[in-house]
Amino acid sequence: MAAEVYVTGMGILSAIGNGVEENLYALLHKQPGISEIQMGKKRVKAGRIPLSDTELIKLLDVKQTPVSRTSLLGMAAAREAWGDNRLSPQLRTGLISATSVGGMDLTETFYADYLAKRPADFDVLVCHDSGTSAEHIAGYLGITGYINTLSTACSSGANAIMLGARLIQSGRLDRVLVGGTDALTQFTVQGFGSLMIYDSEWTRPFDDTRAGLNLGEGAAFLLLESQRSLEWSGNQPIGRVGGWGNSADAYHQTASSPDGKGAVLAMREALGSLSPADISYINAHGTGTPNNDGSESAALISVFGDTLPPFSSTKAYTGHTLAAAGAIEAVFSLLAIREGKVWPNLNFSNVIPDTGLVPVTEPESREVNAVLSNSFGFGGNNSSLVFTR
């Protein structure tokens, strides 16, 4: 019998709120965080967090310098998830973060100066690599030992949660903070722009007229505990990580296969011994791109057939937060269980004729016992998580 993995803490910072309660309020009141922003030479619709780096440093009393925005967002979310837990030599505590951009917000400013032969601060480059933000977040909370970072694009956050759960089940850790963080950078805004994958308007997940995604930034962390850790801490579980699955599409570098093969494998693996009928709500990946939503719809039909539970994408609220998405949406999934609610898929009007799938469009009260959360990445890395009571 595999050991239980309990979720006892959550933390989140997104375009719709600072902290769990603000995010919950926005979800309930259908308040999206998407606006038009200027990132260097590019103007796009995105879910930006209305706090500058200076404000975050002050708010969080951060001593680390230099420090990237990615680290700051992560510190905020991890601090909330950690709450007033204490470290102890009795418990092996770890931290697993996930990121796509790492310290690129600092690197790109440096590089612009460097290329233009202006004085450039080489010291900021210590923040460049992906692993540094996990180190900064762990250092901020005093956690040492197993510190790790995963980087698998849009499925990263979900993979961090999965890895943390496996480390607990293998007996290598007693408890672990898991999640992801990504700040908006010119690099990603230009990068996704070069893929011609944006909607110049507000994104429309699962809508027949959908034209692309809106990016977002944010961070979220969960605190996972083993049975042994739970007995020591006395924390009340919010829920459990009930299942997980990961699969590669192996179809193309950037596109998902039309039948969503990798997605089907990931979802089935996450369900494990649960039947599709046991799932109360699905938080879809639903980026609003013609490719993803089409292939994810096909995959949902493959797995759930006629008994598809209520489902929605929450990316019209937050934007696509890349490595943070799987973790942000994990928080939304756990809130669905805690509150007995399913979240709406904003900006939906037209059913896709081939699939006939209609997402939830209003926050609805439901008995929510198990939630499936999908995060399907660039390059075909597909991850699904199941959260239960």
Place this chain on the structure above:
Amino acid sequence: MIARVYIQAAATISHQPVFGVRGFAASLSPLERGSELVQPAYKEYIDPMALRRMSKILRMSITSACEALRQSDIAQPRGIIVGTGLGCLLDTEKFLSNFLTLEGLIPPTSFILSTHNTIAGQISLNLSCHSYNITHTQNTLSFETALIDGLMKIEEGESPVLVGAADEHIPFLDTVAAEWGYTRLQLTSAASFYVLSGQASSESLAEVLDAEVIAGQNGTDESVISGFLERNGLTLAEMDLILSSGTAVKTDVKQMDYTAYSGIYPTASAFAFHYGADYLSSVSGSRYVLIVNRLRPENTGLVLLKSIEA
């Protein structure tokens, strides 16, 4: 550890001529300044339409991965687990330059290839492999965390798995190193890939007993090393060889700074892993090799290898 894990195959592309070679450990010499990457004929491993886009790190990784799979005669691993410290630097640099300097549309290819998980993604594409696919990016500990992930997969009953690590050098890194006052050893590129299995065979190079990472602590605290060995019922004195980087381990046991042989790159401990496995499989009478990665003083990576005969 619950399951036993064996190294079935190993392939490394580096500044040392070790690609496809077994039994090199005893005769390897430290790198000379100005050494170059020893590259095989990539065309023999990668289709030209795929190869045309690939930077150094991708070519090295896919080729090493293919070679390791070929040696072990495995078509489909049950997991593809990759570690990288700095990822795809050539494409990152190219895309940065492009969007900062070009007017008009920006070419997308270098953005797509700059993402860290391109390596694992391309390997899965090459093999049409749908199993577990992951990329670890914890700078100098990326190989060890990838390895621990691989060990867990085998404990979970998923065997064999492909585990590897790679990093590529770009001239800009030398500029940064000079700014930071670092000039001792040459900065290099390399890729190392391994097939790990829960079953031993006549081809097995060595057994992996355990691996651990201790980050955010004072790297000169030797008690983490003795603690690690104790949990495996062993002591430092029983080691036949210690492969270390950063601060040398305080011991009389035979010790080697592996970075003198691999050059400096974040995941250089992956080279040490190959060296250690090769040593155990070719130097008779050797039983245990310990790898102590302290390339960055605040991050310690520990790997314990055992020979098949011991």
Place this chain on the structure above:
Amino acid sequence: MASAALKEQLKKQIIEQLNLEEVKVEDIEDSAPLFGEGGAGLDSIDALELIVLLEKHYQLNVTNPEEGKQVFYSIDTMADYIEKHKA
């Protein structure tokens, strides 16, 4: 009918933009499909690169990848598009 000179220039630019290291101008047939298994084996990333190429060298804007499918079918269709829109 687009000129042979334009088609040759286009082939050179495509080889450069798409890093087709092993391919020579003589290897590319004017009317052969550029995309998919049966043709030159280009993929969706190449389609985006061709959009960049048209803008960079000919100041033409193919606005979405779908429109691109028609325009980029072969060297002939690309050259015809350039001729038609340059005038």
